[in-house]
Amino acid sequence: MKPRPPLRRPCRECNEYFYPTGKTCKLYEKCKKKINNIRKEKLRKIYSKTKEEYKSEYFSNKDKLDKLRDNVTLEKWKLLSKNYKLGKKIWTGRFTIEKLAKDMDMSYTTVCRCLSLNKANARSWKLVKEGKISAFKLAMICSRKKLEYQNKIVDMVIESKLSTYKIKDIKIGDVADVNKERHRLATEVAYSRKSSASEHFNNWIERGERFMGMDVDQLPNNKKEDIKNKLKELNIKIKEYIDKL
Numbered sequence: 001m002k003p004r005p006p007l008r009r010p011c012r013e014c015n016e017y018f019y020p021t022g023k024t025c026k027l028y029e030k031c032k033k034k035i036n037n038i039r040k041e042k043l044r045k046i047y048s049k050t051k052e053e054y055k056s057e058y059f060s061n062k063d064k065l066d067k068l069r070d071n072v073t074l075e076k077w078k079l080l081s082k083n084y085k086l087g088k089k090i091w092t093g094r095f096t097i098e099k100l101a102k103d104m105d106m107s108y109t110t111v112c113r114c115l116s117l118n119k120a121n122a123r124s125w126k127l128v129k130e131g132k133i134s135a136f137k138l139a140m141i142c143s144r145k146k147l148e149y150q151n152k153i154v155d156m157v158i159e160s161k162l163s164t165y166k167i168k169d170i171k172i173g174d175v176a177d178v179n180k181e182r183h184r185l186a187t188e189v190a191y192s193r194k195s196s197a198s199e200h201f202n203n204w205i206e207r208g209e210r211f212m213g214m215d216v217d218q219l220p221n222n223k224k225e226d227i228k229n230k231l232k233e234l235n236i237k238i239k240e241y242i243d244k245l
Contacts, residue, residue, distance in 0.1 A: 070134045077114045116143035140167050
């Protein structure tokens, strides 16, 4: 007896009947090739991406998270501010931020940070609306820093494009601290122009040379040893920097 030919079955993809080559064969040959080609193309696109493309996608997702966090911060601020006023009307002077945090089932730090937006001035809110600074970063500035320097700190954050982690490092107690922090950030993040960086560097060298020309007797005796040690440390750093140039 001749062996029975295999029964024809419909292709899972195109429904055209064909003779299968095995028990598990469910695709017509042309459909199988088509699907394999599509899979190969998908794999080619995945593995053809460069590291820069992956980085671009990675940081674009961070931007999306920043926007999401910004919107959440604003919504929390609106509701918490309203509830804080209501709490004061209900419990008067006995109502505290700590009680509000407990009642709203939120951390005390988060509630304080959100409510600190009430301290933001009109100029800062304008910059938030223009998209130059996020509400989340502004809340951090208002909750941790002195309000009289709010405009200067906001400008520093925008100019240096500081992250939320960098904002925590800013330490300002007076006007002198503002200038110190501005210079520290400029040297850490780098100046916007190379010519500006070299100009400031040369100004620092000129100032140092003028100090070196000063008579040592003009310095207080109880400070001489400290200055001497700092100059020795600076001398080592200068030699290391010269080797890098």
